[in-house]
Amino acid sequence: MIDLSWMAWTWPTAIFFIVIFAMLAGMGAWEYLSPGGSPRTGILRFETTRGDRLFVSLLGSAFICLGWLWASELSLWYALIVCAAFVLLVFRTV
Structure with a gap:
């Protein structure tokens, strides 16, 4: 078991950062396997890639x-439910 007491972290905080890292690693692998990601112009009227939409x-x-x-x-x-809906909205429309 990992001891996170040295930084006063909680498990939810650690899980949060692990998920962020996993998302970045997953997007990196996706970009490696399928470069470019077909940039597109969405409702914000500027060209975005998958990485831009993740950011x-x-x-x-x-x-x-x-x-x-x-x-x-x-x-x-x-709030996590609202954030998940926001992420879907961004990846669909931006």
């Missing part, structure tokens, strides 16, 4: 979670 979705999800913490007493698990 926008991660940044937007961070702001959603911060806003959730500021505006709500509900669990962040509900």
Whole structure:
């Protein structure tokens, strides 16, 4: 078992960063196997690639979670549902 007490991390925090790393590694592997990712112009009217859309979705999800913490007493698990919907929306339309 990994001891995370040296940095006062919790398991949810560690899982969060592991998931971010896994997403970046997965996108890197996808780009290696299928270079280019067919850039496209979406509703923001500028050309984006898969990596751009991942960056926008991660940044937007961070702001959603911060806003959730500021505006709500509900669990962040509900914000995760909103973030998942946001990621799908970004990858579909941006």
